[in-house]
Amino acid sequence: MENINFNNDNSYFKPTAEELAKVQQSRVPLNTTRCTEKWVNILNSWRNHQNVGYTYTLESLSSNEQIEKEMCEFLYGVRTKKGDKYSRASLKNAVASISRHLKNSILYWNYNLLDKNSFPKLYATLDGTLKEMKRLGIGAAKLHEGLLRRVFLWICLLGCPRGGEHYKLLIDQFEDTEKGFIFKKFQQKNDQGGNQHTFEILFPSDIADKVEPNADIRKYISMRHPNCTTKEFYLGISNASGQCYLNRALGEKWIRGMFREICLVCDIDISGRNISNHSGRDTAIQSIFDAGNEEIEAMAISGHNSSADEVLEDKELPKSNTINKNEASKDKEQI
Incomplete structure (x- = not known):
């Protein structure tokens, strides 16, 4: 067997402590x-x-x-x-x-x-x-702030957008119908298939006093100022009396931490878990599989054109990135 001289082989190296710390921190x-x-x-x-x-x-x-x-x-x-x-x-x-x-x-x-x-x-x-x-009403969210969080959560769970899609949601992407809202979703460049086009997701009908996504979204839209010219769906929260939302888009910083904030408000322990807005998409896909549905059902919501994606292939997402149904079944007054 030929002896290999590893001293002249540049394939191996010893990383520095700083390099290891950087890659560990990147997670x-x-x-x-x-x-x-x-x-x-x-x-x-x-x-x-x-x-x-x-x-x-x-x-x-x-x-x-x-x-x-x-x-x-x-x-x-x-x-x-x-x-x-x-x-x-x-x-x-x-x-x-x-x-x-x-x-x-x-x-x-x-x-x-x-x-x-x-x-x-x-x-x-x-x-x-x-x-x-x-008890003293200190630090409590305004009613219209809680409504905004509920609407955000409904869109996460029913529309399955990627984390970054929330920044670009437009009011024109939501059409109110007798059966429920139709969410007109723009397919992302990195979705399977690559082409950008619109497909529609019909939100399920409300169950009175129990699950009311359409009522919440309808109420949120109705609270926009009559002369609102902002095309973005999420609006900034107003502190002025008699006005709920501003005529400008909600700041990126607010949107970025929305899903995490909802978890905290609902007393969900997320310590040590990688929770972000994309966790809403992960949770939605996992819930579809947990309910016993097939890949085609998940693909219809997520926008994947192929089951080759590892999330659909494995039918299992990291638990640290998702919120289970027991954690999510909180009184809506909390958000």
């Missing part, structure tokens, strides 16, 4: 990274404030008991730059984000701050704070 969605950085900055600003006076970082602590104590203080004491309390969804997001930060910063620290068994006082503080805020 984390950009939105998750941004959210973590945001809340770590807010945490540190609170800790350094003269009324708080912590001169060290949270990750420098070795005692979970002390970490829990200071996190309880942070949750109840943190305020926005205007001096208001953060929304209930934001506070949940804060705990999840800081928990991720501690996992990445403290060697062998493999805990979840949202785990009530490991951090019972923190869980009680968060739960008590959220209930107090709900």
Whole structure:
């Protein structure tokens, strides 16, 4: 057998620690990274404030008991730059984000701050704070904000758009009929087949007082200003009295985190899960298969022209990217 001299072979190399860290970090969605950085900055600003006076970082602590104590203080004491309390969804997001930060910063620290068994006082503080805020009506979503979230969720589950499609949805893509709304969907360049064309998806009829996607979408459209000239479907939320939505498109930042925000508002634990707007599409496709339907049914909604796509071929999506029907069956008043 011929001896191979690997010393002169450039096929092998030893990656640097920085290269490994970069590829490991690449699996984390950009939105998750941004959210973590945001809340770590807010945490540190609170800790350094003269009324708080912590001169060290949270990750420098070795005692979970002390970490829990200071996190309880942070949750109840943190305020926005205007001096208001953060929304209930934001506070949940804060705990999840800081928990991720501690996992990445403290060697062998493999805990979840949202785990009530490991951090019972923190869980009680968060739960008590959220209930107090709900009772006082603090940080609650406006009714038209909750309606916007419901409409977004219906479109995710019934129209199966890709994550990026939400930014470009137009009001003209929705036609109201006696049977239900028709969603005129533009096929994406990277869908199977490659050609861009429109195909139509008929949303199912409403079930009164139980499942009412068409009623929600119809109500949302009716609340657009009579002189609204914005062609985009999602509109910015107005703070003015007597006006629900602005005559301009909803900001990309709002849309980008919508599905994740819905999960948090509905008390769905998404810590350690890669949840994004595309998760709505993944969840819809998986639900079609879970209901016992064939590939052709999924293809009719998703826009795939072939079953060669791995999602359709395997009929199984990563659970970390989807929301199951038990998690999704929340009271619609929560969103």
